[in-house]
Amino acid sequence: xxxxGLFIHSLLTDLTPTLLEGRLSKIYQPFSNDLVLVxxxxxxxxSLLISVNAQYPRIYLTNQxxxxxxxxxxxxxxxxxxxxxxxxQSIDQIGLDRIINFHFSNRNELGDQVQLVLSVELMGxxxxxxxxxxxxxxxxxLIKRINxxxxxxxxxxxxxxxxxxxxNPGINAFKLTKDVFDTLVKETPDVSELVKKFSGLDxxxxxxxxxxxxDDLSFESLQxxxxxxxxPKGVTLLTPNNKRKIFTYxxxxxxxxxxxxxxxxxxxxxxxYEYQANRDWVKQKSAAIEKVVKNEQKKLSxxxxxxxxxxxxxxxxxxxxxxxxxxxxxLYSVKSGMKEVKxxxxxxxxxxxxxxxxxxxxxxxNAQKYFNKYKKLRNSIKHVxxxxxxxxxxxxxxxxxxxxxxxxDPEDIDQIKDELASQGYIHKQTNNRRNKKIxxxxxxxxRLTSGKIVLVxxxxxxxxxxxxxxxxxxxxxxxxxxxxGSHVILTSDDPTxxxxxxxxxxxxxxxxxxxxxxxxxxxxxxxRVKKPNGAKPGFVIYTGQNSIEVTPNKENVLAKxxx
Numbered sequence: 001x002x003x004x005g006l007f008i009h010s011l012l013t014d015l016t017p018t019l020l021e022g023r024l025s026k027i028y029q030p031f032s033n034d035l036v037l038v039x040x041x042x043x044x045x046x047s048l049l050i051s052v053n054a055q056y057p058r059i060y061l062t063n064q065x066x067x068x069x070x071x072x073x074x075x076x077x078x079x080x081x082x083x084x085x086x087x088x089q090s091i092d093q094i095g096l097d098r099i100i101n102f103h104f105s106n107r108n109e110l111g112d113q114v115q116l117v118l119s120v121e122l123m124g125x126x127x128x129x130x131x132x133x134x135x136x137x138x139x140x141x142l143i144k145r146i147n148x149x150x151x152x153x154x155x156x157x158x159x160x161x162x163x164x165x166x167x168n169p170g171i172n173a174f175k176l177t178k179d180v181f182d183t184l185v186k187e188t189p190d191v192s193e194l195v196k197k198f199s200g201l202d203x204x205x206x207x208x209x210x211x212x213x214x215d216d217l218s219f220e221s222l223q224x225x226x227x228x229x230x231x232p233k234g235v236t237l238l239t240p241n242n243k244r245k246i247f248t249y250x251x252x253x254x255x256x257x258x259x260x261x262x263x264x265x266x267x268x269x270x271x272x273y274e275y276q277a278n279r280d281w282v283k284q285k286s287a288a289i290e291k292v293v294k295n296e297q298k299k300l301s302x303x304x305x306x307x308x309x310x311x312x313x314x315x316x317x318x319x320x321x322x323x324x325x326x327x328x329x330x331l332y333s334v335k336s337g338m339k340e341v342k343x344x345x346x347x348x349x350x351x352x353x354x355x356x357x358x359x360x361x362x363x364x365x366n367a368q369k370y371f372n373k374y375k376k377l378r379n380s381i382k383h384v385x386x387x388x389x390x391x392x393x394x395x396x397x398x399x400x401x402x403x404x405x406x407x408x409d410p411e412d413i414d415q416i417k418d419e420l421a422s423q424g425y426i427h428k429q430t431n432n433r434r435n436k437k438i439x440x441x442x443x444x445x446x447r448l449t450s451g452k453i454v455l456v457x458x459x460x461x462x463x464x465x466x467x468x469x470x471x472x473x474x475x476x477x478x479x480x481x482x483x484x485g486s487h488v489i490l491t492s493d494d495p496t497x498x499x500x501x502x503x504x505x506x507x508x509x510x511x512x513x514x515x516x517x518x519x520x521x522x523x524x525x526x527x528r529v530k531k532p533n534g535a536k537p538g539f540v541i542y543t544g545q546n547s548i549e550v551t552p553n554k555e556n557v558l559a560k561x562x563x
Contacts, residue, residue: 029076493525524544
């Protein structure tokens with residue numbers, strides 16, 4: 001079930017009494033499509049997340065700690081100017097459409113009372129947040145400014161007059177009387193056609209309402225279905241393909257399996273969208289550095305191919321030496337000015353070999369040229385092997401950065417940026433943001449079946465801190481074998497076999513091999529892990545390790561996570 005009109009209606013029955021008459025104390029825009037409004041009421045703060053993400057637009061109260069960006073976007077500066085400190089007078093929904101209006105009362109610079117509306121339109125790729133003056137309906141600003149040629153239905157720019165988007169007409173079931181319903185049934189006895197006349201329903205709601213009315217085509221049955229939306233709860237269900245869906249009621253006529261029921265709809269939404277929101281926020285925040293990583297990986301991969309070709313050529317350079325020797329042995333048969341010569345190859349039963357010649361050089365100089373090329377190629381083998389090793393190390397390093405991005409929470413991206421800046425791959429930040437000190441709070445924590453704690457680094461800085469500063473020397477250290485991944489510490493010097501399996505599964509999940517069925521994981525006591533001088537962040541060597549093969553399972557791993 002998406003954020004359709006009925007879902008919003010249901011959510012507002014919980015949201016409205018919580019926020020009404022609250023004072024808007026803080027506003028920030030952590031990411032381009034997301035707003036957080038902090039309301040203060042009865043000595044408590046309530047953080048309202050509004051997202052106009054095209055794939056999953058949504059709104060709910062959140063308990064997530066979302067960091068405020070160092071530089072505020074233009075839209076949030078406008079909101080702060082007009083709304084910060086204002087009182088929320090009312091919240092209303094336009095019919096059963098996906099539009100929510102927040103009505104605020106505030107005073108302008110002259111001290112006059114002004115009425116402002118923050119309109120949240122949750123309409124897929126057309127989702128938007130629009131601030132306008134209720135008195136003259138002129139738009140003050142909006143989170144997505146739309147050029148006229150992109151939307152001909154209405155003007156979505158500052159100073160334009162606010163107009164509602166084109167809406168689909170339909171019947172509001174909450175205002176329907178029994179007499180009108182009976183008339184509708186007579187006019188449209190086909191239940192599948194009847195349910196299409198009601199507004200605010202997505203496909204799942206229509207199918208569920210059809211089930212109610214096919215069981216009992218009565219006004220009471222209709223009321224029973226719509227009455228559920230006045231008592232919202234968070235019901236998470238699974239489709240036959242294990243896709244998760246969230247409802248504000250428990251459907252009985254859909255092919256869905258119940259996963260959980262939460263009496264707090266906002267808490268349920270917060271948990272339901274946490275993973276998707278995190279990945280989206282990480283994607284937005286890491287876009288610039290991911291571009292750097294992919295460019296470096298592409299360059300290094302091309303360089304590695306070139307070096308391997310050079311090595312192959314150097315290791316197969318005997319042909320140059322043979323040609324030089326044959327020329328020297330047959331100088332009398334070679335005349336100046338020749339382009340090539342065919343001579344017996346005494347390394348190949350005197351079969352003829354064709355030797356290319358430089359017309360400008362004498363026979364002796366041609367022979368010397370082949371010897372010089374042979375010597376140069378042979379001497380290059382050591383250097384090329386060294387360059388191949390350096391290139392592989394650098395490629396592994398950027399693989400580790402990409403793995404860190406894949407495992408990161410939004411707040412971890414700044415550390416990855418700092419790391420790339422310290423290595424000279426991106427420019428250092430010019431703002432005054434202080435580097436946050438790494439503490440156990442930012443490390444992923446897991447509790448094993450035995451109760452033992454496992455700590456997981458999410459980037460190379462955290463990996464180094466965890467391995468060399470946090471871990472005790474007799475704790476067990478885990479890492480996937482020869483693949484980029486997190487450093488994982490099992491905080492025990494006497495783990496059971498089951499502890500080792502579970503910790504290895506966590507290490508496998510937080511690695512580049514997380515989607516593989518058979519992952520080899522090394523483990524060793526922490527004191528055997530060393531960092532070579534001058535090594536890049538996250539790079540270590542170790543001895544005396546044991547190995548175990550595991551299959552990482554997302555559900556099993558994340559179920560052990562400690563929030």
